[in-house]
Amino acid sequence: MFHGLPAGQEDPIIALMLAFRGDTRPGKVDLGVGIYRDSEGATPVMSAVRKAEQHLAETQETKAYTALTGDPAFADALRKLTLGDAASADRIAFAGTPGGSGALRQAYELIARTAPDATVWLPDPSWPNHMAVLDYLQRPTRTYRYAAPEGELDRDAFFEDLASIPRGDVVLLHGCCHNPTGIDPAPEDWTRIAEILSQTGAVPLIDLAYQGFGTGLTEDAAGLRHLAKTLPEMLLCISCSKTFGLYRDRAGLLLALAANDADRTTLQSQLTLLNRNAFSFPPDHAGRLVSTVLADPVLKAEWEAELTAMRTRIRTLRDTFTAELRRLTNSDRFDRIASQNGMFSRLPLEPEAIRALREDHGIYLIGDGRMNVSGLTDETIPRVARAIAETTV
Numbered sequence: 001m002f003h004g005l006p007a008g009q010e011d012p013i014i015a016l017m018l019a020f021r022g023d024t025r026p027g028k029v030d031l032g033v034g035i036y037r038d039s040e041g042a043t044p045v046m047s048a049v050r051k052a053e054q055h056l057a058e059t060q061e062t063k064a065y066t067a068l069t070g071d072p073a074f075a076d077a078l079r080k081l082t083l084g085d086a087a088s089a090d091r092i093a094f095a096g097t098p099g100g101s102g103a104l105r106q107a108y109e110l111i112a113r114t115a116p117d118a119t120v121w122l123p124d125p126s127w128p129n130h131m132a133v134l135d136y137l138q139r140p141t142r143t144y145r146y147a148a149p150e151g152e153l154d155r156d157a158f159f160e161d162l163a164s165i166p167r168g169d170v171v172l173l174h175g176c177c178h179n180p181t182g183i184d185p186a187p188e189d190w191t192r193i194a195e196i197l198s199q200t201g202a203v204p205l206i207d208l209a210y211q212g213f214g215t216g217l218t219e220d221a222a223g224l225r226h227l228a229k230t231l232p233e234m235l236l237c238i239s240c241s242k243t244f245g246l247y248r249d250r251a252g253l254l255l256a257l258a259a260n261d262a263d264r265t266t267l268q269s270q271l272t273l274l275n276r277n278a279f280s281f282p283p284d285h286a287g288r289l290v291s292t293v294l295a296d297p298v299l300k301a302e303w304e305a306e307l308t309a310m311r312t313r314i315r316t317l318r319d320t321f322t323a324e325l326r327r328l329t330n331s332d333r334f335d336r337i338a339s340q341n342g343m344f345s346r347l348p349l350e351p352e353a354i355r356a357l358r359e360d361h362g363i364y365l366i367g368d369g370r371m372n373v374s375g376l377t378d379e380t381i382p383r384v385a386r387a388i389a390e391t392t393v
């Protein structure tokens with residue numbers, strides 16, 4: 001049965017992670033894989049999450065199954081955190097999922113069931129796994145123009161393409177901290193996005209994996225909240241991997257906003273069935289940590305302070321790194337990095353320079369130039385900037 005099975009295609013980001021692990025050179029720098037790193041290069045368990053975990057260990061009396069769509073308290077807490085009061089609960093169906101990837105997968109499955117011919121439109125570029133999974137599912141996809149080469153939103157092209165997307169198709173937008181570019185629409189751009197989508201009838205699918213990493217918890221959700229308020233339907237895929245540091249524990253949520261309560265009821269039954277057919281029950285432990293943190297004002301404040309510290313660290317790194325690059329290259333070529341958002345930016349480097357950084361200097365970037373800004377430290381910034389300056393002369 002298995003003889004002759006072709007090898008599965010390697011995920012480039014995971015392959016890079018493994019190559020980094022196998023590199024024995026001292027001083028190697030991992031700017032590839034998308035996990036937050038502190039000033040020591042570590043990804044510690046957040047202290048509010050650890051406290052919630054201790055509390056849960058002491059008080060949890062059963063690990064019996066919950067519901068097919070997961071613990072409603074988790075869904076409710078995340079709904080409030082992401083949507084605020086932009087949409088009332090009676091418009092929203094939900095499904096707990098294994099991480100944000102699970103939420104995206106279930107969103108694609110839902111689209112396939114409800115609108116089999118709908119094309120899913122992705123920004124160019126996007127997180128590679130968006131296209132990879134849609135291709136795997138053999139879903140129709142197209143891309144819309146998003147990022148200009150100089151590292152800003154390609155506004156005219158973006159809006160032109162957005163306006164051309166027909167009714168019933170789905171537009172995937174990054175809620176904030178666009179991966180891989182760090183380029184986000186400004187508040188007035190979100191207003192325009194809402195106007196266009198309400199004219200065309202295309203449905204937004206928001207991927208929200210970095211709320212709080214850009215400008216703030218509320219600010220980072222303002223755009224998607226505006227869409228939720230303005231448009232009748234929307235899909236929202238939430239990941240708690242980065243925001244609660246729960247990467248391996250897999251907490252995620254799909255929220256489906258319907259135009260009315262009757263549609264919501266049907267949607268809820270479909271989401272329940274999709275979970276049953278995929279994995280029955282979503283992971284519970286990590287979601288329960290999230291709802292424990294969000295329900296307790298003291299833990300919530302502690303978590304927000306930790307998230308703020310992460311965001312502030314990334315901002316400072318962006319500023320220092322950009323200043324160093326400007327000094328060493330004597331050009332403004334890298335300046336946009338300072339104003340981009342979240343963990344990622346894409347360095348304007350040729351593939352040859354990216355290869356040289358890896359092979360000659362032990363500095364690992366994704367092949368398209370994406371770097372994880374939080375992988376830098378005060379100690380490595382001068383070295384990384386010097387290596388970049390050397391490879392780009």
Ligand SMILES: Cc1ncc(COP(=O)(O)O)c(C=O)c1O
Pocket residue numbers: 034098099100101102127174179207208209239240241247251252
């Ligand atoms: C844009 C984006 N969406 C979704 C995810 C999914 O995260 P996870 O499945 O680990 O929760 C990631 C993770 O890197 C991401 O960068």
